[in-house]
Amino acid sequence: MQVLSSACKRKSLSFGGSAVTQSPPMNRLAKLLFACCVLLTVALPLTGADRVCLINGPADAAQSRYDLAIGARRELNISYFYVGGEEDDFTMRGFALLRETARRGVKVRLMVDALFNSIPSHLGAHLVREGVEIRVFHPFDPLKPFRFNRRLHDKLFIADGHRLITGGRNIDNSYFGLSRYRKEGDTAYRNRIDRDILVEGETATQANAHFMTLWNGPKVKPMWVGKYRCLIRPDDAPKRLTASRRRPTPPVYRAILRRDIDTAKAALDRAWAEFQSQPRVVQLPSPIDWNQRLRPVDEIRFLADPSGRKSRGQHTGYHIAELVNNAGPGETIWIESPYLILTKKARTVLGDAIRRGVRVIVFTNSLNSTDNLLVQAVYQREKEDYLALGLEIIELAGEPGREGMETLHTKSMVLEQAGIGMVGSFNIDPRSERLNTEVAIEYHSAVMAGELLRSIQERIKKKGIRIGPDGMPVDGRPRYLGASPKKIRRMKWRTLPALIFKGWL
Structure with missing residues (x-):
């Protein structure tokens, strides 16, 4: 026992008038491992940042x-x-x-x-x-x-x-x-x-x-x-x-x-x-280095409906509503959605935000560009109500000479002052809010939110037309932006069934 205890004792060496304790080899190894663990703990979140x-x-x-x-x-x-x-x-x-x-x-x-x-x-x-x-x-x-x-x-x-x-x-x-x-x-x-x-x-x-x-x-x-x-x-x-x-x-x-x-x-x-x-739209080999294009963000969150259910307080629509509810006075919210039908809850959330001094701008399809006449029938019937609520609506008219040749399918949102961007599958309609599974990416970054905002604004500048309080384009174009008489009739025939099944659209 004396031999073991004396072997395990630390030896004191005199160095420059002070006593220095010499650690056994195992203690030094333990300290080295501990230092490595600390470094990894600090470094991994930095290298693994989204x-x-x-x-x-x-x-x-x-x-x-x-x-x-x-x-x-x-x-x-x-x-x-x-x-x-x-x-x-x-x-x-x-x-x-x-x-x-x-x-x-x-x-x-x-x-x-x-x-x-x-x-x-x-x-x-x-x-x-x-x-x-x-x-x-x-x-x-x-x-x-x-x-x-x-x-x-x-x-x-x-x-x-x-x-x-x-x-x-x-x-x-x-x-x-x-x-x-x-x-x-x-x-x-x-x-x-x-x-x-x-x-x-x-x-x-x-x-x-x-x-x-x-x-x-x-x-x-x-x-x-x-x-x-x-x-x-x-x-x-x-x-x-x-x-x-x-x-x-x-x-x-x-x-x-x-x-x-x-x-x-x-x-x-x-x-x-x-x-x-003939790869057509894809280039072989790939000329893009995605590592160079990827940019870090301050915060990021994946939004989804857990297990495909609209669980109270957990689904994608709830989190989007929370973002709007947290927007302060002077904020500007830009929304891209191919379909625009406001449920009672959506009207309440957006209406409260507008009354707080939040500006809400929505870019959506016109009758001429839409691919869903049932949704468009409800939208055209309720458009003036949305404008009276305070929404600013911009419709897709298309580039000159190409009117009606493209349809908007983007689902995006930007909170301009807060520097928050969102891209996903969520439409502003009852089906996305209540029925379908939806996903989205919400990120906080002034730089990346600004990039998304510029993309939206460029599309609006090239292809959009602002709608006035009376539901008509402000530049004097017809209400349906060049839609054919046949398409207008087909939409009107669908108005009654669309209103009956509005909660499913």
């Missing part, structure tokens, strides 16, 4: 998604309200990119709203066979008819849980500047003016957790591929019971189904080959 980049144009929107998919190493989680079908070039090239990503060993998950899923069964079956998991939100269930009206409106593109793209864009040609303006009957095909935001950091991890909660929850089911399910059954799946009454698929019928899947494979092969030779 950064953002606004994505305004369609070329950057397509390029950013391609770059994130190519750069993914572990997983790629994607959620959209609407995805196009075989007739859409951008969608098919996107599917080919997802297939190539899955072939590299990346876990690819695609979640689409069941009502707006345009993926054909044979194409979905081929993607599933290639390793792309596809699930749909709220497929029709006769035992739960009321949830049929609650749709997935999230737009998420998450790579490795570290980088996130969200905003207003869905997936088809019109969201990426590839749709040529044309009319077929009563349908007009036009490009959509939209905006996304690229986020890097902890916020992307939170968005990924939200995605996985929905993905593994009861609201989401695997995509129904119908008769093709017999061809995507994994080899290690348990065999059916011999007492099952379901007859095995005849070989001839299997051959027909396999031919359909081979057709889908050939279509994606062509799309991928065309993409490699």
Whole structure:
């Protein structure tokens, strides 16, 4: 015991008239480890601070998604309200990119709203066979008819849980500047003016957790591929019971189904080959270094409806209302929304803000530019009430010579004095407030909020027209900004059903 105790005692050495205590090697190692832990604790929040980049144009929107998919190493989680079908070039090239990503060993998950899923069964079956998991939100269930009206409106593109793209864009040609303006009957095909935001950091991890909660929850089911399910059954799946009454698929019928899947494979092969030779909106190799474009922000928050529910005090609309409620006198709030229908709660929140001295400016679609006549019918009927409330409304008229050839689809908001910006999927209408799942990114940064504000103001300057207190454009143009007489009649015919189902719009 004396030997051990004497070995563990510290030795005092005389140095310059003072006694210096010499620590054993283990104590020095412990101090070194402690110092390293302190340095890591201080350094990690600095190096891991969230950064953002606004994505305004369609070329950057397509390029950013391609770059994130190519750069993914572990997983790629994607959620959209609407995805196009075989007739859409951008969608098919996107599917080919997802297939190539899955072939590299990346876990690819695609979640689409069941009502707006345009993926054909044979194409979905081929993607599933290639390793792309596809699930749909709220497929029709006769035992739960009321949830049929609650749709997935999230737009998420998450790579490795570290980088996130969200905003207003869905997936088809019109969201990426590839749709040529044309009319077929009563349908007009036009490009959509939209905006996304690229986020890097902890916020992307939170968005990924939200995605996985929905993905593994009861609201989401695997995509129904119908008769093709017999061809995507994994080899290690348990065999059916011999007492099952379901007859095995005849070989001839299997051959027909396999031919359909081979057709889908050939279509994606062509799309991928065309993409490699003529990438169109995307540049190969990518000329953009996103690390150079990303900018740090002071604060950032990911807003979502937890588990797809409109939980009281937690959903996206509640947080947006809180931002407006906290706006002080002299503040100016700029809002971009393709649809404008104010619920009773929205009128109260905006009306209180205006009475406090807050200026509220809304940029929205005109009848000539809209793609939703039901919403426009209610808006045109209530427009004067919104103006009397104090809202300043600017409608999309379009550039000279291109009136009605684009439609606004952006969902953004800026609090000018506070330096707060928001980009997401939330529309100013009852459906976003009460029914659909919504996501948004709220960030606090005078620099990045100023960049978003300049983008909104540039669009207004080029394509917008201010609406006067009487509901008419201030420059003397007609009320509906060049909409055809047929479109005006079609909107008016929809006014009564639109007012009846206003809470669903």
